[in-house]
Ligand SMILES: C[C@@]1(CC(=O)O)c2cc3[nH]c(cc4nc(cc5[nH]c(cc(n2)[C@H]1CCC(=O)O)[C@@](C)(CC(=O)O)[C@@H]5CCC(=O)O)C(CC(=O)O)=C4CCC(=O)O)c(CCC(=O)O)c3CC(=O)O
C-alpha cells in the first residue's frame with residue numbers, strides 16, 4: 001500500500017511548471033487554473049488547442065520547446081507529463097534534487113505528490129484518490145460524488161461560511177458556538193432555495209440551544 005498525505009495547497013503567486021503539452025498536461029494545467037493558480041508555465045514543443053488558446057489569452061505562459069534542465073529551477077510545483085519516459089524521469093530527479101514538489105505522470109513511484117479526482121462546488125472541494133492503484137476507480141467515484149453533491153452545495157457552503165463568520169464574532173461561548181456550527185451544517189441542506197437571512201438563522205439556532213433542543 002502507498003502512503004500519501006492529503007493537503008490542499010494555496011497556489012496564488014506560486015510558479016507552477018507543466019512540462020508536456022498533451023491531454024495529460026492539459027488536464028493537470030486546468031486543475032491548476034481551477035485552483036486559482038496565477039503563475040502557470042507550460043513547456044512543450046507541441047500543445048493541445050486548449051493550451052494554445054489559454055496561452056494566446058495570456059492566462060498561462062507557453063514556452064514552445066523541449067524540456068531543459070534549468071526549467072525546474074525556481075519552480076514551486078512541477079508536472080512531468082511528456083510522452084518521453086526518460087525526460088519525465090530526468091524532471092522527477094531534478095525536482096527531487098532541488099526539493100521541489102514533482103508529479104511524474106507516467107510513474108507514481110517517482111512522484112513526490114499525486115493528483116486526485118476532484119469535484120468542486122464553490123468552496124466545497126471533494127477529492128478522491130486510490131493512491132495510484134486505480135485512477136479509473138477514482139474517476140468513477142468522482143462521478144458518483146458529482147451526483148450526490150449537486151451544484152446547490154456551492155450556495156450551502158457559502159451560507160455556512162457567512163454564518164460561521166457571524167458566529168465567530170457574536171457567539172462568544174465556545175461550546176455554544178460549536179453546537180451552533182454543527183447544527184447549521186446539518187440544517188443547511190434543508191434551507192436551499194429558501195429565503196435566507198444569516199442573522200435570523202443564527203438567532204434561531206441560538207434559540208434552539210437555549211431551549212435545550214440541541
Ligand atoms: C499516480 C497518478 C499520478 C498523477 O498523475 O498524479 C496517476 C498515474 C497514472 N495514470 C495512468 C492512467 C490513467 N489516468 C487516468 C486519469 C486520471 N489520473 C489521475 C491521477 C493519477 N494518475 C494519480 C493516481 C490517482 C489514483 O490512483 O487515484 C486523475 C485521477 C487525476 C488527474 O490526472 O487530474 C485522472 C482522472 C481525472 C478525472 O477525470 O477525474 C486515466 C483515465 C483517463 O485518462 O480517462 C488513465 C487510463 C486508465 C488507467 O490506467 O487506469 C497511468 C498509466 C499511464 C500509461 O499508460 O503510461 C499512470 C502511471 C502510473 O500508474 O504510474
Ligand SMILES: NC(=O)C1=CN([C@@H]2O[C@H](COP(=O)(O)OP(=O)(O)OC[C@H]3O[C@@H](n4cnc5c(N)ncnc54)[C@H](O)[C@@H]3O)[C@@H](O)[C@H]2O)C=CC1
Nearest residue numbers: 020021022023024025044045046066067081082083105106
Ligand atoms: N497520470 C495520468 O493521469 C496519466 C498519465 N499518462 C502518461 O502521461 C504521458 C503523457 O500522456 P499524453 O498527454 O496523453 O501524451 P501525448 O503524446 O498526447 O503528449 C505528450 C506531450 O509531450 C510533449 N513532449 C514530448 N517530449 C518532450 C520534451 N522533451 N519536452 C517537453 N515536452 C515534450 C509533446 O510535445 C506532447 O505535447 C503518457 O506518456 C502516459 O505515460 C497517461 C494517461 C494518464
